[in-house]
Amino acid sequence: MVEYAERVRGALLGGSLGDALGWPIEFDQLEQIRQRFGPDGLTDLRAAGRGGQVTDDTQMTLFTAEGLIRGRADGAQVPVAMHQAYQRWLLTQNQQGPEAVPPTPPNDGWLLRQPFLYASRAPGNACTSGIAHHRTYRRPAPFGQDGPINPNSKGCGTVMRSAPFGLARLGVEWSFWLSAQCSQLTHGHPTGYLAAGAFSALIERVTAGVPLSQAVTETIEQVAAYPSSEETVEALRRAVRVAAEGVPSAEAVERVGLGWIAEECLAIAVYCALAGRSAAQALVLSVNHSGDSDSTGAVCGNLVGALYGEAALPAEWLAVVEGREVVTQVADDLVAAFGGNAASLGDRYPA
Ligand SMILES: [Mg+2]
Secondary structure (H helix, E strand, O other): OOOHHHHHHHHHHHHHHHHHHHHHHOOOOHHHHHHHHOOOOOOOHHHOOOOOOOOHHHHHHHHHHHHHHHOOOOHHHHHHHHHHHHHHHHHHHHOOOHHHOOOOOOOOOOHHHOHHHHOOOOOOHHHHHHHHHOOOOOOEOOOOOEOOOOOOOOEOOOHHHOHHHHHOOOOHHHHHHHHHHHHOOOOOOHHHHHHHHHHHHHHHHHHOOOOHHHHHHHHHHHHHOOOOOHHHHHHHHHHHHHHHOOOOOHHHHHHHOOOOEHHHHHHHHHHHHHHOOOHHHHHHHHHOOOOOHHHHHHHHHHHHHHHHOHHHOOHHHHOOOOOHHHHHHHHHHHHHHHOOOHHHHOOOOOO
16 A cells, blocks of 8 residues: 555656656647657657756646645635735746745745746646736635636646645545635636546545545546536546547547546546556656647646555656656645644745
């Protein structure tokens, strides 16, 4: 049995590996990828040619973890803390580096001082516009009275940042609900936030040691109980169906989806985790297609990292991925914050 802390590290590091592996081919068609890297596509992070760079998916995931840690004292206040954490993320996309941001509240904390997070790597429009829309927190519909933010947006920017909700051992109902509510800070379409809620609950189940296929079945039942969940449920069922057909392939991935939209991004990650026989095989499968390779890679990496643990991730890729030490520290901080060892957080996360 893989230990909890090992799964949390695996989830965050695995996400960064998939993000880095997919980033060089995010906007390429499958045919172009095969012409460039050979018939099997891009199969090794060291061959990817971008020095292991990570993108907005990893960057925002770290700020999601920060929001959870800083807001942990009062669960009802987590969306407020998350709003502030995403405001800090937006600063990283608008400023040259930490030296341009005076470390005064709410722009305090250790994470905002990390220079590599200031790289702008094709962040999603709904994420930047949604966060820029409100300087102070206002509870978005349908959980509040204010109108939905980006009501037609169901891009994968919700799913790709939401693994940490499932790593904090909040209980699958609460991790689902918090994840879905915080997704509405940027995406108002039900599929955008329900797919993220489902992903977080799935991560929580896998992190607790529930076998993957059972965890997927339970998560489909959970999300199906919500109104407007049809697209998410259908995409997840499609992932299970295609995975049962046999030999994994890029063509099979593309029958599950392309991953630009939330439910397809989640479904591709689930397909690849079910079909792949190892973390590395699932990661390779998750990025070699004509869709949103860095986000499908990041979400699949979160999932297989939680499933198999840090030790099962390719060591040669971990050696070159950007931000490994910070990602590892944040994983350990999540474990400490929600495992009764908050003293070890030091002053990295002001309340
Ligand atoms: Mg990205």
